[in-house]
Amino acid sequence: MAALSAAVVGPGGVGGLLGGLLVRAGARVEFVAGERTAEALRAGGLSVRSVKYGDFTVPVAATTELSGPVDVCFVTTKATSLEAALERVPPGALGDGLVVPLLNGFEHMAVLRRRYPAEQVVAGVVRVESARTAPGRIEHTSPFLTFELGSATAPEERVAELAARLREAGLEVTVRDDETVMLWDKLTFLAAFALLTTCHMAPAGVVRTEHRDELVAVLREITAVAAAEGAVFDPGGILAFFDGLPPQMKSSMQRDAEAGRPTELDALGGAVLRAAERHGVAAPAVARLVAELAAREPAQNG
Ligand SMILES: NC(=O)c1ccc[n+]([C@@H]2O[C@H](COP(=O)([O-])OP(=O)(O)OC[C@H]3O[C@@H](n4cnc5c(N)ncnc54)[C@H](OP(=O)(O)O)[C@@H]3O)[C@@H](O)[C@H]2O)c1
Known part of the structure; x- marks a missing residue:
């Protein structure tokens, strides 16, 4: 061949x-x-x-x-x-x-x-x-x-x-x-991980202890959006996965933000919000994080 x-x-x-x-x-x-x-x-x-x-x-x-x-x-x-x-x-x-x-x-x-x-x-x-x-x-x-x-x-x-x-x-x-399930399988965890670690400029261990209520709310919202898209995941399972991460683990969005580079905020958080809007799913905790992070984004990334 x-x-x-x-x-x-x-x-x-x-x-x-x-x-x-x-x-x-x-x-x-x-x-x-x-x-x-x-x-x-x-x-x-x-x-x-x-x-x-x-x-x-x-x-x-x-x-x-x-x-x-x-x-x-x-x-x-x-x-x-x-x-x-x-x-x-x-x-x-x-x-x-x-x-x-x-x-x-x-x-x-x-x-x-x-x-x-x-x-x-x-x-x-x-x-x-x-x-x-x-x-x-x-x-x-x-x-x-x-x-x-x-x-x-x-x-x-x-x-x-x-x-x-x-x-x-x-x-x-x-x-x-199933392509949709495959992509959301990663995104449900990743969007929560990226948004929270970047917004709080803190690694996984700090996010899951000091910002746990927010983490739980964000996972509920993102999994509700994923379900509306046709990809059903248990937020409790993702939370358990989050709890197993090395405490010092950072997201690449956080590393991009720390370095002053444009981030993938729009492709992750923005995309979740657009899907939420399409399906009429409420996502206030995600919206708050996206708005906060958008305000910090370098100008060239909007
Ligand atoms: N890195 C990871 O560990 C990882 C893990 C899982 C998923 N991902 C995802 O994979 C994707 C890629 O991430 P990455 O970390 O590999 O990014 P990266 O290291 O920044 O690499 C992106 C590459 O794209 C090139 N590029 C930018 N603009 C271009 C253009 N106009 N024409 C041609 N090439 C261009 C850059 O070129 P220059 O080298 O010239 O700047 C760079 O080599 C992202 O969506 C990320 O979320 C990354």
Whole structure:
């Protein structure tokens, strides 16, 4: 079988790690990035330091616009740069390849399905802690890296085949039968974790003790919105998961806020509120947190 051909649009913490592992496993990978990052990748390759996969550097192909069809195009930008990054993937260049975004949230799925044929768009979820420390330099700090794939619009057999090919490359991949449940499964926890840790500028341990009533209220509201979307989760189960987190754990939204970078507030909290509004579900605790955080956001992110 021919080697898997892939593109990674936005080779940061997630995309750099994923693309680096695929290159190391023998896949043909085109990294699609801004000029400066593409140049750094071409000149110095991609270096990964990983507690799970070890440290390695691979030479990589990098462009500023997808050069031609691939089997799969992973989209791994932050939500705040999604639209600009997609300009680098003209629908005509994609051929009949699958498009797999690994962003948190869910509203990006509609953006992708407006731009590319829906039968080629597959939702993805990644669980990892990985950061881009410089262009082409990736630090993977979690002992885990797992992927989930699911699509309401792509043929099941194409999703299954992609999962199989990624597993052949050594990745842990699960196929989920319900895209909405898959995306909200992550978002119900993540939105609460991100909003509360960032608003209070405190790690998980402080949030779950000093702001417990608010945490419980937020989890109730988010799970009510998820249920209205068709994804039913028990808020008590998510609270128990929250209680098991390492007390010092921070969210990436919190780290972005601390560093003065734009955050994914709108893609997480904003998206929950828009869904709440659509379904007529009250979400006052989430609305309060989103309003407070929006007021602190750097100006360029609205
Ligand atoms: N990192 C994690 O541990 C983690 C875990 C789970 C889920 N996620 C989710 O995964 C998504 C990606 O997060 P991340 O942490 O990997 O972000 P990141 O490290 O900031 O990487 C984003 C990448 O997108 C690139 N980019 C920005 N604008 C672009 C444009 N116009 N054209 C091409 N590339 C562009 C950036 O390029 P430059 O390098 O040139 O700045 C960067 O390499 C987010 O939705 C996040 O919530 C992240």
